[in-house]
Amino acid sequence: MKRLENRIAFVTGASSGIGRSIACAFAAEGARLILCARRVERMEALAAELEAAHGADVRCRRLDVRDRAEVERMIAEIPPNWAEIDILVNNAGLSRGLDKLHEGLADDWDEMLDTNVKGLLYVSRAVLPGMVRRDRGHVVNIGSIAGRELYPGGNVYCASKFAERAISKGMMIDLNGTNVRVTTVDPGLVETEFSLVRFHGDAARAAKVYTGVDPLTPDDIADAVLYAVTRPQHMNVAEMVILATCQAGTTYVSRKG
Numbered sequence: 001m002k003r004l005e006n007r008i009a010f011v012t013g014a015s016s017g018i019g020r021s022i023a024c025a026f027a028a029e030g031a032r033l034i035l036c037a038r039r040v041e042r043m044e045a046l047a048a049e050l051e052a053a054h055g056a057d058v059r060c061r062r063l064d065v066r067d068r069a070e071v072e073r074m075i076a077e078i079p080p081n082w083a084e085i086d087i088l089v090n091n092a093g094l095s096r097g098l099d100k101l102h103e104g105l106a107d108d109w110d111e112m113l114d115t116n117v118k119g120l121l122y123v124s125r126a127v128l129p130g131m132v133r134r135d136r137g138h139v140v141n142i143g144s145i146a147g148r149e150l151y152p153g154g155n156v157y158c159a160s161k162f163a164e165r166a167i168s169k170g171m172m173i174d175l176n177g178t179n180v181r182v183t184t185v186d187p188g189l190v191e192t193e194f195s196l197v198r199f200h201g202d203a204a205r206a207a208k209v210y211t212g213v214d215p216l217t218p219d220d221i222a223d224a225v226l227y228a229v230t231r232p233q234h235m236n237v238a239e240m241v242i243l244a245t246c247q248a249g250t251t252y253v254s255r256k257g
């Protein structure tokens with residue numbers, strides 16, 4: 001018996017990186033998947049792979065988590081045989097820029113706060129009432145080491161991930177007394193498209209982030225998420241901080257060469 005057989009999982013930001021790996025890990029364990037992101041063609045290619053490899057049942061939806069009306073509509077329109085979401089993974093997120101606060105771009109701040117904080121809130125607000133009604137479910141929020149420690153130029157991205165951690169704890173408190181669990185998974189350096197997005201498509205600058213280090217892979221984080229969601233019902237993995245061995249904190253990264 002696969003560990004997530006017939007469980008319905010809703011994963012945001014499934015077109016790339018950590019969200020994509022979570023989709024793969026969940027599909028291999030028999031979950032039925034609702035995948036969301038803006039680049040729907042990438043998710044459709046992934047869905048075809050997962051169907052071929054695991055016979056997975058996958059639905060892909062174009063969704064910009066910043067658009068509250070779109071989030072509410074999309075979730076309200078989920079057909080009844082898909083609506084009882086067991087696992088919500090709030091993974092969609094991004095960083096933009098690494099500038100000093102007094103030199104930063106307000107558009108970058110808006111994009112980070114709207115996605116990482118408000119997007120997470122909109123999706124959770126739409127999915128959680130069903131979990132509470134059914135008295136079962138699990139919310140996994142993808143935070144970051146940046147939600148625990150500042151670093152130069154991290155200002156607003158760090159603030160968004162500090163907010164994610166506050167919201168995770170707030171959710172846990174508000175859901176106490178129900179069987180709905182909340183986990184925050186807080187990684188350090190993971191090699192994905194994250195830095196390419198942060199540096200607005202500057203591939204050379206992005207590559208430098210991972211040069212001379214052995215970073216985490218998105219599969220490492222998916223493995224941790226799978227661990228959290230497959231614990232027995234009486235056990236909630238509240239927080240996981242996962243760092244590459246070469247990293248001791250946001251500003252302590254040991255590089256070779």
Ligand code: NDP
Pocket residue numbers: 012013014015016017018019036037038039040063064065066091092093094095115119142143144145186187188189190191192193194195197218
């Ligand atoms: P990627 O850039 O590889 O993936 C980000 C995902 O988020 C994409 O699928 C993207 O999809 C989606 N996304 C971004 N904005 C939106 C939006 N407005 N609406 C819907 N989906 C959106 O980066 P990662 O996989 O690394 O990032 C995933 C999460 O992990 C983020 O929350 C990030 O902050 C966090 N994280 C990453 C770390 C790292 O070092 N990589 C470390 C710690 C945490 P699309 O563009 O198609 O919409």
Ligand code: 8X3
Pocket residue numbers: 143144145146154157187188189190250
């Ligand atoms: C991503 C990790 O350290 O680049 O959340 O902010 S870091």
